[in-house]
Amino acid sequence: xxxxxxxxxxxxxxxxxxxxxxxxxxxxxxxxxxxxxxxxxxxxxxxxxxxxxxxxxxxxxxxxxxxxxxxxxxxxxxxxxxxxxxxxxxxxxxxxxxxxxxxxxxxxxxxxxxxxxxxxxxxxxxxxxxxxxxxxxxxxxxxxxxxxxxxxxxxxxxxxxxxxxxxxxxxxxxxxxxxxxxxxxxxxxxxxxxxxxxxxxxxxxxxxxxxxxxxxxxxxxxxxxxxxxxxxxxxxxxxxxxxxxxxxxxxxxxxxxxxxxxxxxxxxxxxxxxxxxxxxxxxxxxxxxxxxxxxxxxxxxxxxxxxxxxxxxxxxxxxxxxxx
Amino acid sequence: xxxxxxxxxxxxxxxxxxxxxxxxxxxxxxxxxxxxxxxxxxxxxxxxxxxxxxxxxxxxxxxxxxxxxxxxxxxxxxxxxxxxxxxxxxxxxxxxxxxxxxxxxxxxxxxxxxxxxxxxxxxxxxxxxxxxxxxxxxxxxxxxxxxxxxxxxxxxxxxxxxxxxxxxxxxxxxxxxxxxxxxxxxxxxxxxxxxxxxxxxxxxxxxxxxxxxxxxxxxxxxxxxxxxxxxxxxxxxxxxxxxxxxxxxxxxxxxxxxxxxxxxxxxxxxxxxxxxxxxxxxxxxxxxxxxxxxxxxxxxxxxxxxxxxxxxxxxxxxxxxxxxxxxxx
Amino acid sequence: xxxxxxxxxxxxxxxxxxxxxxxxxxxxxxxxxxxxxxxxxxxxxxxxxxxxxxxxxxxxxxxxxxxxxxxxxxxxxxxxxxxxxxxxxxxxxxxxxxxxxxxxxxxxxxxxxxxxxxxxxxxxxxxxxxxxxxxxxxxxxxxxxxxxxxxxxxxxxxxxxxxxxxxxxxxxxxxxxxxxxxxxxxxxxxxxxxxxxxxxxxxxxxxxxxxxxxxxxxxxxxxxxxxxxxxxxxxxxxxxxxxxxxxxxxxxxxxxxxxxxxxxxxxxxxxxxxxxxxxxxxxxxxxxxxxxxxxxxxxxxxxxxxxxxxxxxxxxxxxx
Numbered sequence: 025x026x027x028x029x030x031x032x033x034x035x036x037x038x039x040x041x042x043x044x045x046x047x048x049x050x051x052x053x054x055x056x057x058x059x060x061x062x063x064x065x066x067x068x069x070x071x072x073x074x075x076x077x078x079x080x081x082x083x084x085x086x087x088x089x090x091x092x093x094x095x096x097x098x099x100x101x102x103x104x105x106x107x108x109x110x111x112x113x114x115x116x117x118x119x120x121x122x123x124x125x126x127x128x129x130x131x132x133x134x135x136x137x138x139x140x141x142x143x144x145x146x147x148x149x150x151x152x153x154x155x156x157x158x159x160x161x162x163x164x165x166x167x168x169x170x171x172x173x174x175x176x177x178x179x180x181x182x183x184x185x186x187x188x189x190x191x192x193x194x195x196x197x198x199x200x201x202x203x204x205x206x207x208x209x210x211x212x213x214x215x216x217x218x219x220x221x222x223x224x225x226x227x228x229x230x231x232x233x234x235x236x237x238x239x240x241x242x243x244x245x246x247x248x249x250x251x252x253x254x255x256x257x258x259x260x261x262x263x264x265x266x267x268x269x270x271x272x273x274x275x276x277x278x279x280x281x282x283x284x285x286x287x288x289x290x291x292x293x294x295x296x297x298x299x300x301x302x303x304x305x306x307x308x309x310x311x312x313x314x315x316x317x318x319x320x321x322x323x324x325x326x327x328x329x330x331x332x333x334x335x336x337x338x339x340x341x342x343x344x345x346x347x348x
Numbered sequence: 349x350x351x352x353x354x355x356x357x358x359x360x361x362x363x364x365x366x367x368x369x370x371x372x373x374x375x376x377x378x379x380x381x382x383x384x385x386x387x388x389x390x391x392x393x394x395x396x397x398x399x400x401x402x403x404x405x406x407x408x409x410x411x412x413x414x415x416x417x418x419x420x421x422x423x424x425x426x427x428x429x430x431x432x433x434x435x436x437x438x439x440x441x442x443x444x445x446x447x448x449x450x451x452x453x454x455x456x457x458x459x460x461x462x463x464x465x466x467x468x469x470x471x472x473x474x475x476x477x478x479x480x481x482x483x484x485x486x487x488x489x490x491x492x493x494x495x496x497x498x499x500x501x502x503x504x505x506x507x508x509x510x511x512x513x514x515x516x517x518x519x520x521x522x523x524x525x526x527x528x529x530x531x532x533x534x535x536x537x538x539x540x541x542x543x544x545x546x547x548x549x550x551x552x553x554x555x556x557x558x559x560x561x562x563x564x565x566x567x568x569x570x571x572x573x574x575x576x577x578x579x580x581x582x583x584x585x586x587x588x589x590x591x592x593x594x595x596x597x598x599x600x601x602x603x604x605x606x607x608x609x610x611x612x613x614x615x616x617x618x619x620x621x622x623x624x625x626x627x628x629x630x631x632x633x634x635x636x637x638x639x640x641x642x643x644x645x646x647x648x649x650x651x652x653x654x655x656x657x658x659x660x661x662x663x664x665x666x667x668x669x670x671x672x673x674x675x676x677x
Numbered sequence: 678x679x680x681x682x683x684x685x686x687x688x689x690x691x692x693x694x695x696x697x698x699x700x701x702x703x704x705x706x707x708x709x710x711x712x713x714x715x716x717x718x719x720x721x722x723x724x725x726x727x728x729x730x731x732x733x734x735x736x737x738x739x740x741x742x743x744x745x746x747x748x749x750x751x752x753x754x755x756x757x758x759x760x761x762x763x764x765x766x767x768x769x770x771x772x773x774x775x776x777x778x779x780x781x782x783x784x785x786x787x788x789x790x791x792x793x794x795x796x797x798x799x800x801x802x803x804x805x806x807x808x809x810x811x812x813x814x815x816x817x818x819x820x821x822x823x824x825x826x827x828x829x830x831x832x833x834x835x836x837x838x839x840x841x842x843x844x845x846x847x848x849x850x851x852x853x854x855x856x857x858x859x860x861x862x863x864x865x866x867x868x869x870x871x872x873x874x875x876x877x878x879x880x881x882x883x884x885x886x887x888x889x890x891x892x893x894x895x896x897x898x899x900x901x902x903x904x905x906x907x908x909x910x911x912x913x914x915x916x917x918x919x920x921x922x923x924x925x926x927x928x929x930x931x932x933x934x935x936x937x938x939x940x941x942x943x944x945x946x947x948x949x950x951x952x953x954x955x956x957x958x959x960x961x962x963x964x965x966x967x968x969x970x971x972x973x974x975x976x977x978x979x980x981x982x983x984x985x986x987x988x989x990x991x992x993x994x995x996x997x
């Protein structure tokens with residue numbers, strides 16, 4: 025299978041008013057194959073949202089790209105022109121965001137907002153054809169009586185329904201890659217299952233990049249996992265690699281800290297300290313000051329990439345003799 | 349089993365909703381006939397989604413809202429019917445920790461003062477010096493460095509602010525602490541720290557918790573008993589282990605099933621409910637869950653089920669079991 | 678929507694009624710005795726009595742109020758103490774001049790203010806934006822009499838380009854000549870009012886646009902592959918215009934009787950100048966009438982503004 029999307033040593037940061045640049049993403053590398061579902065997991069400040077926005081070319085004004093490439097079907101997205109990026113967005117790569125309550129324009133009807141994607145990328149279609157396509161898409165995502173709801177506005181839909189509208193919008197052109205940034209975090213738990221199920225179904229043929237802080241969600245939907253911390257990829261691999269053989273101290277800590285339906289009542293393992301702000305990132309391993317296994321020199325030198333298995337990589341100074 | 353410290357009886361809260369000057373009023377039935385007991389030194393988890401009324405319930409118990417009907421009996425008296433003066437005497441024993449660590453602390457007050465303020469206001473301490481000493485003790489208790497008492501909230505992280513909120517809630521030496529989504533806004537690693545802190549404090553200070561959350565995994569971890577709410581009503585109450593070992597109510601089943609498990613041990617068959625959570629302005633007739641229930645029967649559309657005790661300590665509101673406790677599930 | 682309009686109009690009528698009542702009582706609190714104005718000291722007592730009776734001043738204040746309301750409902754706003762003309766006629770003479778000035782100012786301020794505001798939002802934090810910020814502050818805080826005198830001094834006195842007052846230089850002339858005559862006289866007062874108001878419009882437009890551009894749905898629009906021009910035009914504009922339209926409504930409403938200083942300095946024969954003259958002359962009925970007209974204007978404009986905003990924002994009429 026060929027690589028659909030590949031991050032190669034990608035780094036970016038933010039520029040302050042006075043010109044200083046604070047780095048966020050450092051040397052991020054991973055790839056998504058065609059038809060694969062990749063989960064990017066991490067806590068706040070780890071840069072997972074910025075990673076997804078980098079693919080879409082929707083970084084904020086103050087963002088500065090500091091190096092590396094993002095290859096889509098072999099071509100570097102970063103060096104494309106604005107027009108080329110606009111042609112890709114919505115058609116080949118589409119995105120759904122976290123907040124369904126605010127991600128839709130309150131003064132435009134939902135049929136307008138969904139039909140817009142077709143108007144942009146399939147200019148040959150007639151008004152009638154667009155309307156039919158929108159109805160079909162709404163039906164696919166599970167909105168009851170779609171013809172009646174075409175001229176309604178976002179505020180007339182519930183949170184779960186709005187997220188379905190977002191999914192309809194994002195998938196109407198059958199993108200090769202669907203990026204979902206915390207798509208269910210703002211939703212109720214029973215609605216969450218509905219939406220996750222829908223996303224998995226809609227992306228059955230394409231690739232999915234799912235960003236979340238919830239390891240459980242990753243386990244449900246994804247094949248591959250990338251664990252990020254403070255802008256760096258600390259570990260990546262297949263589901264079995266990460267969940268059965270977590271190797272990086274952060275990954276292990278994260279797994280142990282989450283109460284699951286299977287955990288006992290014993291004290292939860294905690295990772296001491298808090299996630300650092302980008303102005304406080306360490307020079308070497310950014311997790312060093314919270315790491316229970318921190319060695320001398322971890323803080324000053326960037327840890328090397330180590331391969332533990334054909335599809336399992338860790339960025340760490342520790343020795344991993346065989347697998348546990 | 350320890351003794352009952354708090355009794356909630358048929359607690360009801362309706363909010364009137366009007367639309368402009370000349371429109372008819374509607375009623376949001378936020379909490380409807382909720383009854384349960386809270387035992388000394390336990391953690392009772394209350395779990396539900398939006399519209400379940402769990403946050404409203406928390407506020408009613410603490411008399412932060414006035415009820416439409418019902419009573420909350422603490423130390424033998426209905427605290428909802430007491431005069432403000434009578435209630436003030438025991439107000440300090442019932443405290444709350446809120447969800448948003450960024451909004452619940454006044455940004456202009458130093459955290460040391462924020463913690464001392466309630467002590468002085470309620471005359472729990474004789475003077476400022478004593479208040480200061482107790483404040484520093486509390487800061488240490490919640491795991492913060494005591495030098496921090498001069499700092500302002502914005503200088504702390506989310507997890508630290510939540511610790512400050514807990515310290516403030518403990519300032520009045522409460523017996524019962526209501527935690528309303530107290531860890532929901534925190535990062536996973538910080539959440540674990542705060543949950544451990546809650547357990548530790550409970551043991552040290554012999555507290556009783558009412559822990560409200562939408563996150564069933566967190567509630568399972570921290571609670572001794574769990575109460576499941578849907579659209580303002582109690583659907584099931586059971587000791588934690590039992591709720592999961594023998595789930596009676598279909599809604600509880602669906603809730604448990606929808607929690608994504610971070611493991612590779614086979615993807616389970618998930619129960620996916622149809623439709624949205626109905627509006628509390630216009631709840632379904634009969635059993636409120638009937639519009640989404642996958643085990644629905646004819647009777648569920650029309651008759652509202654009563655709550656029954658199927659096993660000691662295990663209560664369910666469902667027609668599947670209403671024929672004298674026969675288990676048809 | 679129909680329901681909404683009806684309720685809005687009813688509220689408006691209530692506001693007018695309350696304003697008229699307040700106008701009535703406030704006028705009578707003024708420290709001057711209308712009787713002395715009307716009565717010529719040389720008149721005999723029976724004539725005085727007659728005059729008082731004619732103007733209804735011999736009745737109690739409660740009775741006067743009732744008569745006031747009764748007359749008001751039929752469009753009779755009383756008689757001017759100064760000119761003895763019906764107040765309604767006086768107002769109807771002056772109102773068109775104010776409306777003319779108003780139309781010129783409003784058209785200009787929207788046509789120029791909105792695009793500049795949008796440009797400043799687009800070029801956020803650039804030198805252009807910073808320059809605009811300074812201009813806004815100056816425009817809003819400038820003292821109108823100072824500005825009018827300064828303009829008069831420069832353009833009328835020194836350069837002799839524009840006339841120094843009035844709506845036209847007599848004789849008024851007809852047709853094109855008349856229009857040009859009035860036009861030349863309108864330039865300076867319009868400019869005076871324009872400066873402060875365009876600053877307000879730019880401020881609201883720029884800030885509103887900046888806020889809207891930060892919203893999540895704008896990011897969604899970009900993610901569909903549209904360019905900035907389209908996103909601003911189709912997604913941002915409608916939302917951003919709402920505060921601007923609301924404030925324009927307020928500006929228009931208040932300019933009907935509120936351009937007192939400008940109209941007075943330039944001798945423009947509108948409602949503002951009428952108010953000024955009536956205060957000096959203690960002509961209560963005219964003042965009363967002017968306030969009522971002002972209330973009607975403000976209420977009407979506000980209703981229109983609210984309806985426009987409700988049309989733009991579907992959440993309002995549908996109670997979202």
